[in-house]
Amino acid sequence: MTVRRSDCDCVVILHNPKAGRWPADKKVRRLVSALNERGYSVRVSQNLGEAVELANREFEAGRLKCLIGAGGDGTAGELINRVVPGLPLSFFPTGTSNLVASYFGFSRKPAKAVETLTHGEPIAIDAEMANGRLFLVMLSCGFDAAAVEMVHRRRMEGHRGGRGGFATFIGPICHLIGAYPFPEMSVEVWNGRDGSDGISAHPQANPSATIAAKWVFVFNVPRYGWGLPIAPEASATDGALDLCTYRGGGFWKGLWYTLTTQFQLHRRLRDFQHLRGRRFRVTAEAPVPYQLDGDPAGYLPVEVEVAPHRVHILVPKPVARRLASTAAGN
Known part of the structure; x- marks a missing residue:
């Protein structure tokens, strides 16, 4: 059984260095620094398999606060197909279109991203499945x-x-x-x-x-x-x-x-x-x-x-309220 605790302090970041028009290494470093200042233990990897394996392991042990995908929509797609059910995700947009980030209110600014991680609300959202x-x-x-x-x-x-x-x-x-x-x-x-x-x-x-x-x-x-x-x-x-x-x-x-x-x-x-x-x-x-x-x-x-309700993400509170209102209306 997965253990869930309110004091989970481990944050895993998958950094996709090829996402977007320009390198985002500096932004990711600022994000890591801001997370460390809030007392989180941060692990960063540019290897998809390594980041997912680490996040899954920390989640099952009850230590994971969130797995953050620093990249674009392709990065988000890779993560939702690989994480264990219920694992909390967040996204730090560094891609081109960033459609996922724009809809769910994820910010490009490290300070706001940390604020969402600290005070945001977890929600379960629908996903689509195409040929599996x-x-x-x-x-x-x-x-x-x-x-x-x-x-x-x-x-x-x-x-x-x-x-x-x-x-x-x-x-x-x-x-x-x-x-x-x-x-x-x-x-x-x-x-x-x-x-x-x-x-x-x-x-x-x-x-x-x-x-x-x-x-x-x-x-x-x-x-x-x-x-x-x-x-x-x-x-x-x-x-x-x-x-x-x-x-x-x-x-x-x-x-x-x-x-x-x-x-x-x-x-x-x-x-x-x-x-x-x-x-x-x-x-x-x-x-x-x-x-x-x-x-x-x-x-x-x-x-x-x-x-x-296949994917679990951590979003800003106003976004959580908007999505809850939409769900109630349906």
Whole structure:
């Protein structure tokens, strides 16, 4: 049995040195110094396996206050897939998009990060699972996933020193505008209904709906890498996922969808559809990539489902109250 104590003083930090546009070594050192000043015993590692093993061991022994992921959304994704159930996580954003950090209120400032660790509140949040892999923010299939895949490949080849940044997407997007074929995808929905309705308590043997689309997004939280408010009502505490699809293909359709979505007019489009559900399966006859939280994850088919209350994080009190209010409203 896991021992839980209020006086746990061990903090483990996984520092991803490749996250973000610029090195974050100085920020991480300031974070460590601030934690030491508060009396925490801090261990820092740049090795994912080592950091997770240490955190899991300290948690089972009842000594762990928190495991902090110093990196971006990819770092968060790696941690939630490796830690033991119930282990408390926090994040110190040093990545490019930092979608997880922006939604859950994690600060880039060491002093505020320590304040959250000391006075924050633990909450259990939903995660998404795609073909068995957990992630926190969103899945998308098609054009933007192809751009993510191309950027990742360039990083692996050493482009920009292996670092990210929004500027790295310009070239791939320009290339794909004229080359991407926009193949049609089919989305099977289980427990899917109009967003104004509830979610059925029991899964069905057969899908309740099947949708044809050329852009597919599944959200756990209302964040997207380009800042587009595609699913502003998505919540990580409602036990459901938000599926958003656009039916048209091609550059001009994509530009139109981007503009209407930016001004939150996309709900008026006849070729936009929003459903809520617990499980979706996306397939295509042609090879179509999909991405999870800004990282390439493979090619269709993919089955994505909600994992309720799967991840435990320590967040600022105002964020905990907001999330609790959202959960109560559902």
